[in-house]
Amino acid sequence: MVDYLAMTRGLLPANPPQDVVSKIANFIPIANHSLMLDSLRDAIGASRLNKVKKGELPKWPDNFIERVHKAYNRRIAEMSRLYPLFNLFESSYRSFVVQAFDGLYNSDRWWKEAYDIEVLRSDPHHHSDPCIAAIGTKQLSLDVINAVHDFSRSIATNKEARALVANGAATRDVVEYTKLSDLENLLVADWANIKGAFAVDSAFGAANFKEKFSIVRGARNTVFHHRDVPDKADLFSLAEELLDLVGVHLKTAYDDAALFSVSPNKYSKSERADHHRYLQIDRKGFTVTARFGEKETKTECDGTCSGEALVRYIGSQKASRLVDLQWLHVENLKAEVVVSP
Known part of the structure; x- marks a missing residue:
């Protein structure tokens, strides 16, 4: 069995008050570990607990737990602010891919031939079929072929999406079943044709677009797995630049979503003693x-x-x-x- 009291003492400077130890030990089992460690470092630094003369014990402030509480919940709040950003970024680029590629290939099922091949490939008893070489009369480069197949494979491997395709679904109906990396690869691979669909001329090329898009996508994956990301201001700036390309003004869209008043959450559980695994503050x-x-x-x-x-x-x-x-x-x-x- 884990000794959370001993673990807590190992995270703190010398001579921690028992009240501090017990409250943090109670919190560890349900806390985000990396955020908690960062919050402890903040509180320890702000309290100057490591800035003592040799041979002296640190003087613990009465509000140490309050400092940890604020540092931890500030980090949670800062991470939460990224969710509307990622939602706006992803939904905007999914819609842009639908518009741009449906228009480029003059079809709302331009991926269907590659999809059919990927459905066959998903059967372990079926021999591998060759990739597509063209969409309609448009011949494709190898990079575009691979990107279209990756996009189509994400649809083909999803049971719900396959049912939609069987009923005649168009790109707009199934694009949500693809990965964000599928969209990135499509846009970069077919950059020469797609860049003309942007709302404004891009000030950079495919390589820089991919680099910027990958940073936003990587941050999205990191936060969705409950890990913090640094340089949030730079992340907003990158996302703003990329959203501007597809005609989305980030400040307007973000504020409209994040600052909209919604009804409060409803809760039905009464407090019990075993619920109190949080940092208890006055x-x-x-x-x-x-x-x-x-x-x-x-x-x-x-x-x-x-x-x-x-x-x-x-x-x-x-x-x-x-x-x-x-x-x-x-x-x-x-x-x-x-x-x-």
């Missing part, structure tokens, strides 16, 4: 006064600060209700003290 009580149209309401909210209390309050409201929000005011909730004679 939150203060606040009163939030809100005005919706002509009506004022007061609600008690908790948070580590007034800003967090406001965010929690807004997140608890239905999207339709927030349309009428006029203003908010937050103040500390002062507990009443009863003095006995």
Whole structure:
């Protein structure tokens, strides 16, 4: 059995308070390990626990767990901000591939011959068939042939996609069953023909496009496997540049999606003792006064600060209700003290 207390002591500087050890040990079993390690390093550095004179023990701040909590959840929030970016990037380029290749080959099933070959190849008892050489009257280079077959193979190996094809599905119906790398390879392989379909002239060639696209795709795969990525600002800049090619303004599209008010999540499970495997911190009580149209309401909210209390309050409201929000005011909730004679 894993000794999480011993593991925690090994991650911390000397002489950690028992309360700190127990809370972090309780958190380790469900934490994202790499994010937790980075958060511990941040909290240790901010607390200057490694900056002590020889022979002295570090002085642990009372708010060490709060520092770890903020560092960890900041990283989760920063990673979460990438999901709308990847969604916009991927959906935009899937739609662009449909438009560009359907137009180039004057067909919404230009991949069908390669697909039929890949279906046959998926049968282990069938001999390998030759690849396609052309689409309609257009002869293809070897790179394009390979890219079309890779694209078609992703469709052919998916049971749901094959059912759609059997019912006459077009590119737009099945493109979501292909891999993002399939799209990248198609665009790069047929660059000479496809670059004219961009909304604006590309300032770079196929090699640079592939490099930029691969970085965004690689970051998407990394984050989707719950690993953090560095240089998020550079990643946004790259994605913005590539989306501009297909006529998508990233700021408008991102803000429209990420900042749209949606109804709060609904939860049905009551708290149990075994649920508490998170970093337990003390939150203060606040009163939030809100005005919706002509009506004022007061609600008690908790948070580590007034800003967090406001965010929690807004997140608890239905999207339709927030349309009428006029203003908010937050103040500390002062507990009443009863003095006995």
